[in-house]
Amino acid sequence: MAAITLKIVHDEGEAEALCGLLRANGVQCGFRKTDVAAGAWTLGFGAGGPVEVFVSEHDLAAARELAGIDEP
Numbered sequence: 588m589a590a591i592t593l594k595i596v597h598d599e600g601e602a603e604a605l606c607g608l609l610r611a612n613g614v615q616c617g618f619r620k621t622d623v624a625a626g627a628w629t630l631g632f633g634a635g636g637p638v639e640v641f642v643s644e645h646d647l648a649a650a651r652e653l654a655g656i657d658e659p
């Protein structure tokens with residue numbers, strides 16, 4: 588199944604917290620820095636920046652409910 592973006596969060600700490608909630612409820616997830624965050628080092632801004640949290644297409648509805656995200 589394809590990975591679908593659930594939410595873009597401010598940093599890795601927030602992504603870890605959200606994934607912890609999802610995993611505790613049986614939803615597999617992952618996260619990665621966005622393209623904006625990936626270039627932060629070259630601009631001298633450090634390692635922070637937006638992080639994309641993603642889930643499988645199969646788990647998207649459950650993940651949205653757990654994360655309190657309204658349907659688009």
